Amino acid sequence: xxxxxxxxxxxxxxxxxRHPGTGGYRRYxxxxxxxxxxxxxxxxxxxxxxxxxxxxxxNLWAWTADPDAAGPGLVVGSxxxxxxxxGAFDGPLGVVSxxxxxxxxRARGFTPSRxxxxxxxxxxxxxxxxxxCAGSRILTGALAADRARALTDDEGTTMAEALSAxxxxxxxxxxxxxxxxxxxxxxxxxxEQGRALADGAEAVGVGTSIWPHGRWRLDLRGRxxxxxxxxxxxxxxxxLGLAAAIQExxxxxxxxxxxxxxxxxxxxxxxxNAIPSEVTAWLDxxxxxxxxxxxxxxxxxxxxxxxxVEESWTPTTRFDGALRDRLATLLGTDDRxxxxxxxxxxxxxxxxxxxxxxTAMLFVRNPTGVSHSPAEHAETADCLAGVAALARAIxxxx
Amino acid sequence: xxxxxxxxxxxxxxxxxRHPGTGGYRRYxxxxxxxxxxxxxxxxxxxxxxxxxxxxxxNLWAWTADPDAAGPGLVVGSxxxxxxxxGAFDGPLGVVSxxxxxxxxRARGFTPSRxxxxxxxxxxxxxxxxxxCAGSRILTGALAADRARALTDDEGTTMAEALSAxxxxxxxxxxxxxxxxxxxxxxxxxxEQGRALADGAEAVGVGTSIWPHGRWRLDLRGRxxxxxxxxxxxxxxxxLGLAAAIQExxxxxxxxxxxxxxxxxxxxxxxxNAIPSEVTAWLDxxxxxxxxxxxxxxxxxxxxxxxxVEESWTPTTRFDGALRDRLATLLGTDDRxxxxxxxxxxxxxxxxxxxxxxTAMLFVRNPTGVSHSPAEHAETADCLAGVAALARAIxxxx
Numbered sequence: 001x002x003x004x005x006x007x008x009x010x011x012x013x014x015x016x017x018r019h020p021g022t023g024g025y026r027r028y029x030x031x032x033x034x035x036x037x038x039x040x041x042x043x044x045x046x047x048x049x050x051x052x053x054x055x056x057x058x059n060l061w062a063w064t065a066d067p068d069a070a071g072p073g074l075v076v077g078s079x080x081x082x083x084x085x086x087g088a089f090d091g092p093l094g095v096v097s098x099x100x101x102x103x104x105x106r107a108r109g110f111t112p113s114r115x116x117x118x119x120x121x122x123x124x125x126x127x128x129x130x131x132x133c134a135g136s137r138i139l140t141g142a143l144a145a146d147r148a149r150a151l152t153d154d155e156g157t158t159m160a161e162a163l164s165a166x167x168x169x170x171x172x173x174x175x176x177x178x179x180x181x182x183x184x185x186x187x188x189x190x191x192e193q194g195r196a197l198a199d200g201a202e203a204v205g206v207g208t209s210i211w212p213h214g215r216w217r218l219d220l221r222g223r224x225x226x227x228x229x230x231x232x233x234x235x236x237x238x239x240l241g242l243a244a245a246i247q248e249x250x251x252x253x254x255x256x257x258x259x260x261x262x263x264x265x266x267x268x269x270x271x272x273n274a275i276p277s278e279v280t281a282w283l284d285x286x287x288x289x290x291x292x293x294x295x296x297x298x299x300x301x302x303x304x305x306x307x308x309v310e311e312s313w314t315p316t317t318r319f320d321g322a323l324r325d326r327l328a329t330l331l332g333t334d335d336r337x338x339x340x341x342x343x344x345x346x347x348x349x350x351x352x353x354x355x356x357x358x359t360a361m362l363f364v365r366n367p368t369g370v371s372h373s374p375a376e377h378a379e380t381a382d383c384l385a386g387v388a389a390l391a392r393a394i395x396x397x398x
Numbered sequence: 399x400x401x402x403x404x405x406x407x408x409x410x411x412x413x414x415x416r417h418p419g420t421g422g423y424r425r426y427x428x429x430x431x432x433x434x435x436x437x438x439x440x441x442x443x444x445x446x447x448x449x450x451x452x453x454x455x456x457n458l459w460a461w462t463a464d465p466d467a468a469g470p471g472l473v474v475g476s477x478x479x480x481x482x483x484x485g486a487f488d489g490p491l492g493v494v495s496x497x498x499x500x501x502x503x504r505a506r507g508f509t510p511s512r513x514x515x516x517x518x519x520x521x522x523x524x525x526x527x528x529x530x531c532a533g534s535r536i537l538t539g540a541l542a543a544d545r546a547r548a549l550t551d552d553e554g555t556t557m558a559e560a561l562s563a564x565x566x567x568x569x570x571x572x573x574x575x576x577x578x579x580x581x582x583x584x585x586x587x588x589x590e591q592g593r594a595l596a597d598g599a600e601a602v603g604v605g606t607s608i609w610p611h612g613r614w615r616l617d618l619r620g621r622x623x624x625x626x627x628x629x630x631x632x633x634x635x636x637x638l639g640l641a642a643a644i645q646e647x648x649x650x651x652x653x654x655x656x657x658x659x660x661x662x663x664x665x666x667x668x669x670x671n672a673i674p675s676e677v678t679a680w681l682d683x684x685x686x687x688x689x690x691x692x693x694x695x696x697x698x699x700x701x702x703x704x705x706x707v708e709e710s711w712t713p714t715t716r717f718d719g720a721l722r723d724r725l726a727t728l729l730g731t732d733d734r735x736x737x738x739x740x741x742x743x744x745x746x747x748x749x750x751x752x753x754x755x756x757t758a759m760l761f762v763r764n765p766t767g768v769s770h771s772p773a774e775h776a777e778t779a780d781c782l783a784g785v786a787a788l789a790r791a792i793x794x795x796x
Contacts, residue, residue: 022666022667024622024667083667083669083671083672084666084667084668084669084672085622085666085667085669085672085675086667086669086672125669125671126670126671127669130670132670132671193624193626193627193628194627194628194629211626213626215670215671223768223771223773224422224483224768224770224771224772224773225768225769225770225771226591226592226742226743226768226769226770226771227657227659227661227682227684227770228591228609228611228657228682228684228741228742228743228744229591229592229741229742229743229767229769230591230592230657230767230768230769231592231657232648232651232652232657234767237648237659239644239660239661240644240645240648242641242644243640243641243642243644243645244641246637246638246640246641247638247641250630250635250638253630254630259625259626259628259629259630261625261635261671261672261673262637263625263637263665263668263669263670263671263672263673263674264665264668264669264670265663265665265668267661267662267663268420268482268483269420269422269481269482269483269484270482270661270662270663271481271482271483271484271523271525271661271662271770272524272528272530272613272661272662272680272682273481273523273524273530273613273659273661273682273770274481274482274483274484274659274661274770274771275659275661275770276661277483277771282670284625284626284670284671286625286626343626343627344624344626344627345624345626345627346626369627369628369632370621370622370623370624370628371623371624371627371628372622372623372624372625372669372671372672372673373621373622373623373624373672373675374622375621375622
């Protein structure tokens with residue numbers, strides 16, 4: 001790879017959407033910050049002579065050659081958006097590494113025998129409209145265009161309005177068979193979000209599967225009233241249901257060998273001296289087994305006294321077995337293959353895999369395992385090992 | 399009273415700051431909505447030939463005669479701001495009734511022998527900057543000007559900035575001895591926020607005292623992390639402390655014969671798939687006895703694993719005994735005095751009473767007791783009975 005190509009891109013992205021107070025990133029879909037990121041993607045593609053083609057789902061695809069003419073290509077890439085106050089690596093590492101890997105191959109004079117695409121998926125985190133992997137879900141039809149357009153953010157802005165404001169026609173939104181046909185295989189590099197690689201010798205691992213996971217909304221309703229003058233016996237305070245939900249999320253997850261999190265709340269009216277009329281809590285639940293995750297959600301709803309409303313659900317996703325084995329051998333040493341790991345995090349790769357596209361993932365070591373946090377980190381040497389692994393994979397697969 | 403005077407004012411105020419979705423009022427201090435309300439107050443004063451004098455705390459005083467020349471006056475009035483999604487009555491009923499009572503007296507040809515002032519207190523609910531009765535506290539020096547100027551709202555705007563934006567010079571903020579000297583006595587009419595009057599024959603009662611009450615902030619700190627990939631054992635999730643705080647607020651209040659409420663939360667980063675780094679919860683606690691309220695706060699802090707930060711504290715406030723008895727007799731029937739009641743709600747009247755000003759309150763019947771809610775209500779006949787009672791009180795006291 002040309003000296004410093006990765007580092008230059010990394011430095012260019014570093015300030016975009018970074019909150020000076022928290023040090024975390026606030027890169028939400030279809031905002032001005034998102035627009036800056038997409039401009040950056042287009043500029044990097046142009047610098048390399050790649051054609052950028054948007055699809056009907058708002059994702060961007062930068063191609064080395066026309067996949068409609070030269071046949072389906074190998075796509076690498078990830079996303080650029082973040083959770084609220086997220087880290088620098090989740091998403092951007094995959095996009096930056098894809099460009100850097102292409103630079104590496106070109107510097108070595110390698111010419112792929114089929115088109116290579118670099119993907120920039122829209123709205124992977126779902127931080128603004130509540131549905132993770134919205135770009136890939138719309139692309140594959142897993143999320144219907146009508147439902148997507150009607151999703152609202154916390155300010156009441158619909159996705160359709162946000163798309164329009166960003167200069168994208170929301171009427172075009174929908175499953176895009178042309179874009180899907182161009183993807184011969186998809187390979188997503190991502191920072192690891194756990195510690196499976198942290199204590200080992202290898203900086204890069206190969207993904208096997210994504211746990212079943214979903215998001216549920218708990219609408220806890222009560223009656224707004226004055227905090228100073230309403231007797232305890234006369235109260236209908238939805239905070240009590242919230243407390244029960246939080247505690248049950250932890251204990252049910254322990255019982256079922258899963259993880260469950262209440263990380264987002266909305267309180268109405270949210271006044272110090274007002275008993276709330278409504279508390280909305282979002283439950284994120286995942287685990288190795290579908291039925292155990294379902295049991296956790298059911299038990300949290302029962303404890304809270306509310307029916308959990310399913311906002312998204314993704315069953316177990318297994319990546320392509322042949323591709324996985326080939327990458328593990330390719331990236332391993334003489335006497336053993338690269339580490340293989342499952343993950344609790346959802347990814348666009350999982351959505352494409354569920355749509356029948358041969359898909360694999362590479363994970364780059366995360367020393368603390370911390371993710372979705374400003375403390376998320378990967379050593380530069382490990383990131384460069386990831387670029388090298390990605391370049392070898394592209395070389396082998398094209 | 400001139401026919402329809404009360405109803406006209408009530409109808410004029412009805413749309414100001416009303417949220418079309420919730421039906422509640424969002425009238426926060428030093429906003430454009432607040433400015434509209436203050437303009438309304440000035441216009442009503444002007445219509446009656448009253449001079450409006452602001453004080454150094456942002457409160458407005460409309461006088462029938464110059465209290466600096468004619469000696470301290472009797473002040474009636476209340477506030478126009480609201481809690482988030484509050485009701486129409488809490489505050490405005492006292493201001494509208496004050497103007498209507500003056501109309502009544504004038505229509506009957508009564509001329510007070512000392513100045514009558516109508517007060518419009520600023521920022522009574524503390525909905526924006528977190529300190530209730532900020533206007534009267536600054537006026538009396540109970541809230542230091544430096545601390546007030548530095549208070550911030552949820553957007554990070556300081557009170558000083560908000561004052562400047564509203565055209566009020568924040569450098570002038572502070573205790574105002576001139577304004578205090580003009581208040582011979584203060585009488586605040588308010589909608590009842592409980593059901594002490596609801597099942598009785600009388601529409602108007604007289605206040606005796608305000609419970610000791612305060613607000614505390616619980617800063618619950620954890621570590622942001624990915625909701626899908628972080629093992630339960632590795633988590634430091636501040637939501638669990640919140641759940642303990644909510645439950646202890648209820649059970650400690652029951653044990654101590656008090657009321658305690660967690661009605662406002664702030665979660666960071668507040669993402670569905672992120673374990674929070676920080677949860678901030680505000681605790682409102684009140685009760686008949688200071689030490690029992692203190693015990694509740696201590697026990698909630700212990701359960702949550704955080705030291706409660708006191709944002710405000712008001713010990714028991716007793717209204718002027720002689721004034722109370724005189725009003726109870728005046729407003730009673732031949733054979734018994736008007737109902738006497740204590741309240742768990744703080745009021746500007748309590749702040750003035752604590753500063754040594756002879757102060758009393760009148761409460762107007764609330765059929766459900768609900769307050770700080772769009773459902774807050776008082777029947778028009780009861781409101782008009784309140785106006786009549788206020789007029790009789792002004793007549794007797796001036």
